[in-house]
Amino acid sequence: MTFYECKDTIEEGDLVLAFVSRGLIKPFYVTKGEFLNTRFGNFEHDRMIGMKYGSQMAGAKDKGFVHLLQPTPELWTLSLPHRTQIVYTPDSSYIVQRLGITSGSRVIEAGTGSASFTHAFARTLGRDGRLFTYEFHEPRFLEAKKELEEHGLLQVNTLATHRDVCHDGFEIDNLPEQFSENGSINANAVFLDLPSPWTAIPHLSKVVSQTSRVGICCFSPCIEQVDKTIEALEANGWTGIEMAEIAGRRYEARKEMVKDLSDVVKRLKDIQGRKTSGIESRRLARVGDGKRNNEPQGGVKRDIREVESEDTASPEPKPRGYNPFGKGMRIREGDEQFQWKQVTKVEPEIKTHTSYLTFAYLTPQKTT
Ligand SMILES: C[S@@+](CC[C@H](N)C(=O)[O-])C[C@H]1O[C@@H](n2cnc3c(N)ncnc32)[C@H](O)[C@@H]1O
Numbered sequence: 420m421t422f423y424e425c426k427d428t429i430e431e432g433d434l435v436l437a438f439v440s441r442g443l444i445k446p447f448y449v450t451k452g453e454f455l456n457t458r459f460g461n462f463e464h465d466r467m468i469g470m471k472y473g474s475q476m477a478g479a480k481d482k483g484f485v486h487l488l489q490p491t492p493e494l495w496t497l498s499l500p501h502r503t504q505i506v507y508t509p510d511s512s513y514i515v516q517r518l519g520i521t522s523g524s525r526v527i528e529a530g531t532g533s534a535s536f537t538h539a540f541a542r543t544l545g546r547d548g549r550l551f552t553y554e555f556h557e558p559r560f561l562e563a564k565k566e567l568e569e570h571g572l573l574q575v576n577t578l579a580t581h582r583d584v585c586h587d588g589f590e591i592d593n594l595p596e597q598f599s600e601n602g603s604i605n606a607n608a609v610f611l612d613l614p615s616p617w618t619a620i621p622h623l624s625k626v627v628s629q630t631s632r633v634g635i636c637c638f639s640p641c642i643e644q645v646d647k648t649i650e651a652l653e654a655n656g657w658t659g660i661e662m663a664e665i666a667g668r669r670y671e672a673r674k675e676m677v678k679d680l681s682d683v684v685k686r687l688k689d690i691q692g693r694k695t696s697g698i699e700s701r702r703l704a705r706v707g708d709g710k711r712n713n714e715p716q717g718g719v720k721r722d723i724r725e726v727e728s729e730d731t732a733s734p735e736p737k738p739r740g741y742n743p744f745g746k747g748m749r750i751r752e753g754d755e756q757f758q759w760k761q762v763t764k765v766e767p768e769i770k771t772h773t774s775y776l777t778f779a780y781l782t783p784q785k786t787t
Contacts, residue, residue, distance in 0.1 A: 421490050422542050422570055429467050429487060434570065436494050437462070438486040444498035446490070459483030490570075492539040502559050505535035506612060506638065509667035510776065517610040517663075517778060518634035524546060527583045527606045527626065529553040529613055534563045536610065541572045548576050549598050551591070551606065551626075555583040585615055588622035598787070603763045609635040617651035623781075624655065633781040648777050657779035664775055672756055673753050674759040 421434055421513050429449060437445045439457050446457055446532060453460040456707025462485060470476065506514075520526060522545040528719060529668040531537055531554035540550050550572075554560040559584055560581040567573050578598050580591060589604065598604075604626040611619055616637040627633040635657060637648045645662055753759060 422492065422538055422557045422572065423497075423575060425472075425489065425544070427471055429470050429472060431468055432647040434755075435467065435472075436488045436490050436498055438488055444494060446486075446495075446498050450626050455485070457483070458487060459485065471670070478734045492535075496535045499533055499535060501533055502562060503530075503532035505533045506539075507535070507667070507787045508539070509665045510638070510774070511536050511539045513663075513665050514610060514636045514638075514776060515539065518610075518636055520544070520608050520634075524608055525551075525600065525604065525606045525628075527551045527553075527589060527604065527609045527623075529589075529611055529619060529733050530555065531560065531563045531579060532612065536612070537563070537572070537577065538570070539565065540610075541575070541577050546575060549600075549604075550577040551580065551589070551598070552603055553580050553582045553584045553589065554575060555581070557581060583614065584622065585618035589619075589626040603645050607631055607633050609633065610638070611635070612638040615647075616646075617647040620651040620655050620657075627781060628783075630783055631785070635779050635781070636755050637777045639777065642775065645777055652777070652779045657683060657781050660777065660779040662775050662777045664773060666773065668765055670763040670765055673762055673764045675762045676750070677760050 421594045431451060434449060435451045437447065437455055437457070439445055439459060440687055443457075444459065445455065449464050451465055451468075452462045455464065457478075460483030462476055465474065467487060467488065470487060472487060475484050477484050478663055492511075496505065496511075498705055499505070514520075520540070522543070524544055525548065526540050528537060528540060528550060529552070534552070536551065537552050540552075541758045544550055550565075554563060561563055564573070567577055567579055573579065578591070578595065581687055582589075585779050589627050591604065592597075592603075594604065596744055606626055607628045609623060609627065613619060616639065621634075623635070635652070637645075639645055639650075640649060649660055649662075750757065754759065
């Protein structure tokens, strides 16, 4: 039940996500006698039982630590075993909102893939909603089904079907009663993450609601796919077609050294000083003019490493706060000997698989 409800305390058998570092969240089931092994240390499952979710746990002999988190679709997306490209939270949250999917909605999803979006849909739909997810690749379908069962999704609101929806459509024979509405799937939202959604679109009319507005989103990485999808949507009566692309950006808090005008002047003087001493040492390097001592024309050349070491060697230790980012000086961010201000920086990379999102709606025709 973890993906639908919150609980306070870790119990044996729980699926827990260990936040090891920003790039690494490890999922595991709490099993007596086992250890979670990470590069930051080893963590006994036995000690986790009874701890509060969100706790920081120290490793054996107090070496390293991890945070023990309760699974949510957002965290699962960052930790799941990838079987395919997946939909990340910046896209899934926008799609859910834009299609008006909420508790009680009936949603069709194809293909299931790594079931990243499946978890987000299932949590949003709650006990009253229904999710119909389709996958045609059998090993991937079986893995997804096992995972959805272990996570309790199949027991609550999700029906996983092994099917080629482009060829065989979405209708399900012997639809279980708890998934049927007036004997049909009766979906009011559709999400297609398929290589050729245009071949699946004509099959939708048999499984979507005939009485309420139905929204669709097709997730395609190439604009040529978007073109074909739009043609199919128009040909099948879908209207209000719009395409969007989500560009995610994450900011991180950092420290930047506070510098004033005198620091800049010192820095310029230092650069000038280095230039002058460099010229001087190069001049000295050319001892003799080659005419004396039978040396080659231009004088004796010294090993450049010797000259460079003279260039960088400082006759006196530099005072702290002087030339903070100068050649050869590395300062740890936040070093207490300097003054810092808090700033935000844009992270250069954020995990999001950007695709084009094509939205459209099917509105029931009023009969007079
Ligand atoms: C990119 S993945 C979907 C990822 C998924 N949205 C997620 O967030 O994890 C696309 C999936 O569609 C499946 N697929 C492709 N064509 C299909 C078809 N005709 N019927 C059903 N599934 C199909 C593929 O096997 C693949 O697993």
